[in-house]
Amino acid sequence: MRFTLVGLLLVMLCSSGCTSSNDERTLVIYSARNEQLIKPLIDLYIKTQDPALKIDYITDDASALLVRLEAENKTTQADLLITVDVGNLWQAQQRNLLSPIKSAVLDSMIPKHLRQADNMWFGLSVRARTIVYSTERVDPEQLVTYEDLANSKWHGRLCLRTAKKVYNQSLVASLIANLGEEKTEEIVSGWVNNLATDVFSSDTQVMDAILAGQCDVGVVNTYYFGRLMKEKPDAKLALFWPNQSDRGVHINISGAGVTRFAKNRDDAIAFLEWLAKSDAQRMIADENQEYPANPNVSSANEVAAWGKFKADKLAVELAGKLQKKAIKLMDRVGYH
Amino acid sequence: MGLRFGGVFTLLFLFLLPIVTVFLSWHHINYENWQHLIETQLFTLSMNTIKLMIGVGFGVCFLGVSTAWVVSIYEFKGRSLFEWMLILPLAIPAYVLAFIYVGLFDYSGEVPIFLRENLGTGFALPEIRSSGGVIMTFSFAFYPYVYLLARSAFARQGRDMLDSARCLGFSALGGFFKVALPLARPAIVAGIMLALMETLADFGAVSIFNYDTFTTAIYKTWRGFFDINTAAQLATLLLGFLFLLLILERFMRGKAQFHQQVVERQPQRYILNRWQTILVVSCFMVLLILAFFIPVAQLFYWVFLGSKKYVSDHLVSFFFNSVALSFIAAIIVLIISVVFVQLDRTKKRWLSAAIRVACLGYALPGSVLAVGIVMVLAGLNHQLIEPIQRIFGLSQQQLLLGSVFGLLFAYVMRFLAIGFSTLDASVSSIKPILADVAKTLGVNSAQIWRRVYFPQLLPGFLTAILLVFIEVMKEMPATLLLRPFGWDTLSIKIYELTSEGQWQEAALPALLLISVGLLGVILIVRQMRFR
Numbered sequence: 001m002r003f004t005l006v007g008l009l010l011v012m013l014c015s016s017g018c019t020s021s022n023d024e025r026t027l028v029i030y031s032a033r034n035e036q037l038i039k040p041l042i043d044l045y046i047k048t049q050d051p052a053l054k055i056d057y058i059t060d061d062a063s064a065l066l067v068r069l070e071a072e073n074k075t076t077q078a079d080l081l082i083t084v085d086v087g088n089l090w091q092a093q094q095r096n097l098l099s100p101i102k103s104a105v106l107d108s109m110i111p112k113h114l115r116q117a118d119n120m121w122f123g124l125s126v127r128a129r130t131i132v133y134s135t136e137r138v139d140p141e142q143l144v145t146y147e148d149l150a151n152s153k154w155h156g157r158l159c160l161r162t163a164k165k166v167y168n169q170s171l172v173a174s175l176i177a178n179l180g181e182e183k184t185e186e187i188v189s190g191w192v193n194n195l196a197t198d199v200f201s202s203d204t205q206v207m208d209a210i211l212a213g214q215c216d217v218g219v220v221n222t223y224y225f226g227r228l229m230k231e232k233p234d235a236k237l238a239l240f241w242p243n244q245s246d247r248g249v250h251i252n253i254s255g256a257g258v259t260r261f262a263k264n265r266d267d268a269i270a271f272l273e274w275l276a277k278s279d280a281q282r283m284i285a286d287e288n289q290e291y292p293a294n295p296n297v298s299s300a301n302e303v304a305a306w307g308k309f310k311a312d313k314l315a316v317e318l319a320g321k322l323q324k325k326a327i328k329l330m331d332r333v334g335y336h
Numbered sequence: 337m338g339l340r341f342g343g344v345f346t347l348l349f350l351f352l353l354p355i356v357t358v359f360l361s362w363h364h365i366n367y368e369n370w371q372h373l374i375e376t377q378l379f380t381l382s383m384n385t386i387k388l389m390i391g392v393g394f395g396v397c398f399l400g401v402s403t404a405w406v407v408s409i410y411e412f413k414g415r416s417l418f419e420w421m422l423i424l425p426l427a428i429p430a431y432v433l434a435f436i437y438v439g440l441f442d443y444s445g446e447v448p449i450f451l452r453e454n455l456g457t458g459f460a461l462p463e464i465r466s467s468g469g470v471i472m473t474f475s476f477a478f479y480p481y482v483y484l485l486a487r488s489a490f491a492r493q494g495r496d497m498l499d500s501a502r503c504l505g506f507s508a509l510g511g512f513f514k515v516a517l518p519l520a521r522p523a524i525v526a527g528i529m530l531a532l533m534e535t536l537a538d539f540g541a542v543s544i545f546n547y548d549t550f551t552t553a554i555y556k557t558w559r560g561f562f563d564i565n566t567a568a569q570l571a572t573l574l575l576g577f578l579f580l581l582l583i584l585e586r587f588m589r590g591k592a593q594f595h596q597q598v599v600e601r602q603p604q605r606y607i608l609n610r611w612q613t614i615l616v617v618s619c620f621m622v623l624l625i626l627a628f629f630i631p632v633a634q635l636f637y638w639v640f641l642g643s644k645k646y647v648s649d650h651l652v653s654f655f656f657n658s659v660a661l662s663f664i665a666a667i668i669v670l671i672i673s674v675v676f677v678q679l680d681r682t683k684k685r686w687l688s689a690a691i692r693v694a695c696l697g698y699a700l701p702g703s704v705l706a707v708g709i710v711m712v713l714a715g716l717n718h719q720l721i722e723p724i725q726r727i728f729g730l731s732q733q734q735l736l737l738g739s740v741f742g743l744l745f746a747y748v749m750r751f752l753a754i755g756f757s758t759l760d761a762s763v764s765s766i767k768p769i770l771a772d773v774a775k776t777l778g779v780n781s782a783q784i785w786r787r788v789y790f791p792q793l794l795p796g797f798l799t800a801i802l803l804v805f806i807e808v809m810k811e812m813p814a815t816l817l818l819r820p821f822g823w824d825t826l827s828i829k830i831y832e833l834t835s836e837g838q839w840q841e842a843a844l845p846a847l848l849l850i851s852v853g854l855l856g857v858i859l860i861v862r863q864m865r866f867r
Contacts, residue, residue, distance in 0.1 A: 028821075034832040035824070056821040058738070059832060063559045064817045067707050068737065071714035075722070075734040091562050162546050164556055197443065198465055201546045204837050205444070212444030224837065327560045331376040336548055 026054045027267045030069065032062035032083040033254055037287055044283070045274055053267060062088035069097050069259060079262040080271065084254040085166045086123075087173075090320025093120040098257040103269055109276040109294045113315045114253055123253035123316065124275055125284045126291040128309065129171050130249050131240040132225055133217045134210050143240045146175065146250070149217065150190020158194040159206045159215040163330040166323075167203075167221060167252060172330060173322035174250045177314055181329065189333035199336065204228060211235055221252075226289035226302065241309035248310035252319065253293060254284075344675060348687075351694040351749055354708035355575075358700065361568035369557065369566045377553060385550045387467050388474070389532055395475025396531040399623065400482025401524055405512060408490035409498070411605035412613040418620050419487075420857060425627035426480040426803075427853030429810045429827075431540030432846055434473050435839060436631045438464055438544055470547045474535050476627035481534075482527030484799055485761055489523035490516060492765055495604050508606075522764050525585055526757040532581075533699035533753065536574055540812070550574050551701045564707065571704045578699050582692065632850065638843035650824070655848055658825040661740075661815075662808035662852075665747035666801045672748060673755035673800060677763055678785070691756070698753035702813030709746045710817060713737045738820050746814040751807050755800045762796030763789065806853045826852075 031038050035057075042055045060068075062083040069076055069092075081098065083089055092098050098120045106115075106122050114123030131143055142153070149158055161168060175184040196215035200206050203224035209215055211232075225239055241249050256275070258268045274280055281292040286300045298304065330336075407419045425433075440447050441464040448461055462468060493516060501511035517524075539551050550570060558567035608616060676691050697705050713736040721735050736742045766789060774784050812827050819828070826849045833842035 034836060035829075036832065058816075058819060058821060059828075060816040061559070061835075063562065064703060064706070064813070066562075067564065068710055068817060071710045072734050072737055073714070075714075075717065075732055077734060077738070162543075164543070164546075164552065164560070166559070169560065199546060201438075201544050202837050205438075205442070208444040209442075212449060214443045227837075324561055327556070328372055328376075331372065336377075336546075 024054055025052060025264065025267060026056060027079050027264050027271060028077045029055065029057040029080045029082060030065045030078045030259075031057055031059045031081075032065060032088065033059070035059050037284075038082065040287065041275065041280055041283060044280070045271060048279075049274055050267075050270070055271075063091075066092055066095065066097065070095060074261050076259060076261050077263065078259050079264045079268040080256055081259055082124075082254070082256040085170060086253055086255070086316040087166050087170055087320045087323045089116070089121045089253075089255050089257060090317060090323070092257060097260055099260045099262070099265075101258055101269055101272070103273055105273040106276055109296075111293070111295060113313050114255075114293050116257075116317055117315070121255050121257035122272065122276065123255040123293040124281075125254045125288070126251050126293055126311070127253070128222045128241075128249045128251050128291065128311065129167055129219060130222060130309075131217060131242050132207060132210065132220045132237055133240055134213075135236045135238050137213075137216045140238070140240055143217070143242065145243045145246070146171070146219070147179070147187050148242075149194065149219070150187045152190075152194070154194045154217060156194065156196050157216040158191060159196055159209045159218040160191060160199045160335070161203055161206055161218075161220070162199045162201055163327070163335045168219075169323050169326045169330070170252050170319040171219070171250050172326035173319040174312060174314060176322050176325055176329070177318045178247055178312075181325065185329050185333060188330060188335055192333055192335045207235075207237060210237060222291075222303070222306065223289040226306075230302075239306050241307065243312070244310050247314070248312040251291075251311045251316070253316055254290070255293075344679065347672065347675070348679075348690055348694060350745075351697075351752065352690060353712045354705060354749055355693055355696055355700075357708045357711045358568045358575075358704060359572050361565045361572070364565055365569070366563055366566050369561055369563050373553065373557070373566075373570075377548065381548045381550055381553050384467070384548055385536070388470060388535060388547075388549060391467065391471035392474045392478065392535045393528055393532055395471055396479040396482045397524065397528055399475055399479035400527055401486050401517070401520075403479075403620065403623070404483050404486035404490055405516070406616055408487055409495075409516075409606060410608050410612075410616070412608040412616060414613075414617055415605075418617075421624060421628075422483055422620070423480050423857050424624065424854065425476055426484075426806055427850045427857065428477065428628065428631050429540070429830075429846075429849070430474060430477040430534075430538055431544060431834075432635075432830075433477050433627075433631055434470075434541035434544040435834070436634045437469065437473055439839075440630070440634070441469070465545050465547070467547070470542060470545050473541060473545075474531070474538070476623075477541075478531035478534055479627075481530040481803075482524060484803070485523040485527040485758065486520055488762070488795055488799065489520035489765065493519055495606075521589070523761045526761045529582070529585075530698070530754060530757060533578065536578065536699050537701050539701055539703070554701055554704060558703070568704060568707070571700055574701075575696050575699060578696065579692075632847070635843045635847045635850070638840040639847060641840065651829075651845065651848070654824055654826050654829055654845065655852070657823050658809050658827065658849065659852060661743065661747070661823075661825065662805045665744055665751070665808045666804040668744060668748050669751055669755040669804045670759075670797060670800055672752060673759045674785075676752075676756055677759045680760065681763070694749075695753035695756050697749045698751065702750070702811065703817070705750055706746060706814040706817045709742070709749060709814065710737060713742050713745070713818075738818065740820055740823070743815065743818045743820070743823070746818050747808050747811065750811065750814060751804045754803045754807060758800040758803060759793065759796050762793050766792055802856050805856050809849055809852060 038057065042057070046053055046055065062085070065081065069078060069081065081092055083092070093116060100119045102119070110122045114126065115121065131149070133140065133143060163169065172184060172188060175187060197209065200209065203220040206218040206220055207225065207228050210218055222239065225237070228237070229235060243249065256272055258265055258272070262268055275284065276294055278294065278297045281294045281297040284290070285292040285297070289300065289303050291299050291303065403422050407415055407422070439445055441461060442448070451461065497515050497519070498511045501515045506514060536551065539555055542549050542552055554567045554570045557563050557570060680688050680691055717734055717736045722732050725732055770788050771784050774788050779787065810827055812831050815825055815828055816831060826845045829845040830842045830849065
């Protein structure tokens with residue numbers, strides 16, 4: 001037994017010795033954006049920018065990656081953390097897992113409201129969470145704002161996704177930031193009153209329910225709508241951009257930051273800068289039908305076809321900050 | 337001897353660590369979050385969880401025991417086919433089943449739409465996204481545990497006891513309830529416990545139904561409030577509840593023992609007439625169609641329909657990784673289970689209790705256990721490996737987290753319960769007199785295992801390996817969090833695709849995963865002729 005243990009330890013030590021003697025540059029990424037979305041970017045970066053670089057990555061849910069980063073502490077191999085939803089980035093920064101980035105390139109390419117105030121993280125793509133409606137049963141004239149979905153004219157006609165999804169938590173957080181907690185509680189409780197059926201576990205199910213006539217309006221991320229329209233081009237659904245006469249549509253980001261104990265900061269920042277430039281931006285946005293974070297890059301044609309909209313310029317960071325308040329509020333009014 | 341015991345205790349200690357870590361979360365209590373939980377949801381989700389446990393408990397017991405009884409006691413056309421086909425639903429992950437049922441039977445699903453179009457709007461199926469729907473899904477997904485364990489128990493009983501019961505004036509059904517069922521009780525209870533533990537641990541399926549349970553609250557507390565402590569505390573309550581159940585069952589069992597005669601080679605079965613055969617076969621077919629053929633057909637449909645956009649070139653390596661990890665983990669689980677079953681038989685209470693606690697990992701939601709393991713591995717790395725690296729002047733590196741070793745440790749930790757309870761159930765049914773006789777003949781304890789227990793336990797071994805193999809294949813949260821770079825498996829692909837709602841593209845890896853499970857089933861069947 002003892003010999004086995006000693007042997008095992010020796011093998012492990014040797015394996016670490018062997019890898020550390022290797023002077024190949026390696027960039028390690030922990031990503032909450034899935035392989036099918038990041039792999040093409042990594043391949044392109046290595047091919048066109050830095051053929052000598054080796055990039056390793058694992059993908060997982062953001063909260064799990066944060067636990068691992070935190071536990072690994074100084075010994076972590078991770079250089080770059082990529083996540084979806086600002087709430088997760090905000091948590092990473094809150095737990096002191098990221099380090100500030102000084103980069104003129106990133107500062108010039110990513111607008112202020114899409115990055116953290118101290119440059120701990122930067123948004124890489126933008127997703128809008130907006131209203132979707134049945135073109136058969138709803139006159140878009142009737143639609144105005146997120147708040148208006150609480151109006152009794154939508155009684156029994158609204159479908160929503162579960163409040164457990166971070167996208168809805170961020171949406172409600174943005175309402176709290178804009179309208180205050182009391183008003184928001186009234187609105188969300190109005191939504192719950194108007195629900196046609198139990199909340200769903202995905203945005204796609206919300207749209208399916210509208211198509212099947214179970215309800216008439218819902219709230220979804222634009223790329224889910226885009227995906228559904230690709231599959232069923234003649235689906236009787238359309239997007240509506242709410243709050244155009246005041247603050248604008250609620251947006252969220254996917255983004256990235258360099259870890260606090262990154263062993264290869266330089267390559268991490270170089271890769272991040274490249275991600276903010278037009279080639280990568282177009283790819284990031286197009287592969288998932290999102291909007292580029294860099295305002296100088298245009299969206300894909302099919303995305304642009306949904307129309308231009310005014311986006312809420314509220315610093316996305318605030319949504320992260322208010323996430324917990326939002327969840328508690330939704331629990332109180334019975335939105336689960 | 338001392339060294340060996342030392343090794344065994346180290347092993348046991350290692351397996352207790354992650355569970356202990358989870359319990360240590362109580363060192364700090366976040367009153368604000370607890371108050372919020374208690375005020376808003378705790379009651380509802382406790383009731384939901386209890387409803388689910390009772391429903392699934394009865395569901396798997398009914399499905400598993402009745403099917404096992406019929407195939408072991410009666411002879412009918414197609415019996416040997418059903419005998420192994422009834423295991424098949426085990427290969428389908430519960431979340432896949434859940435997704436397919438919701439897709440088919442929810443208001444916007446194909447079946448209700450078809451019904452509305454053909455039978456008018458007044459006709460509606462019961463709501464699938466309800467307690468009933470969730471219970472049905474879990475019962476279909478987990479009944480094979482009870483079936484497998486009960487079947488081998490019934491097979492070992494043979495017919496003698498039943499014939500005796502009949503001579504004493506019992507009806508066939510009376511013989512079942514008064515003789516066969518009580519004798520098979522340890523096996524049936526072990527099967528039901530496995531099903532219930534897996535139900536408690538499940539997150540994927542319940543979240544597809546958006547059905548709030550204790551586990552969804554654990555995830556919400558973790559992922560929403562980022563309060564891993566309160567999440568772990570909730571998990572310990574779950575374990576406490578389960579431990580109570582286990583103790584209750586032990587208590588009710590009392591001092592009863594369940595050893596059985598070794599049965600003759602070809603058991604004589606009662607023969608069913610034509611009408612009975614038709615009834616039995618059609619019941620089995622309905623069960624298999626719902627629990628296996630519909631989901632598989634749906635997956636095939638998606639594969640053929642699906643855009644071939646993401647048929648990864650790496651699918652072969654994912655497949656290989658899955659099989660290799662599952663196989664190695666299954667073997668290790670088996671070895672450790674044998675050690676623990678032996679320890680358990682030393683009749684030291686604290687040892688038995690420690691083993692039971694180590695097995696609780698199975699009932700913890702996968703991510704919670706994975707987090708416990710992350711903490712333990714990071715701690716071990718810090719305490720043991722970093723000092724050595726310092727001595728040798730190597731750079732301080734993380735060797736345990738993200739190593740194959742760490743991942744295998746997680747698998748063994750999580751699925752020990754399956755190996756242990758499967759073996760334990762088989763060992764319980766072996767008469768201790770056999771070992772006693774062997775002892776009087778001067779055979780030492782190692783030889784007793786090799787020459788007395790092992791031959792009788794072989795079916796139990798194979799069942800345990802098969803079950804663990806399939807479970808590891810399906811496992812997600814620990815694999816996600818602990819895998820080394822480049823060790824992506826089929827279940828990880830399924831996670832990555834389904835987490836973004838791309839079910840059509842996930843169909844191919846899902847089918848591959850199921851077919852490997854099937855391969856396992858078939859191998860075992862051929863090896864054993866499934867006796």
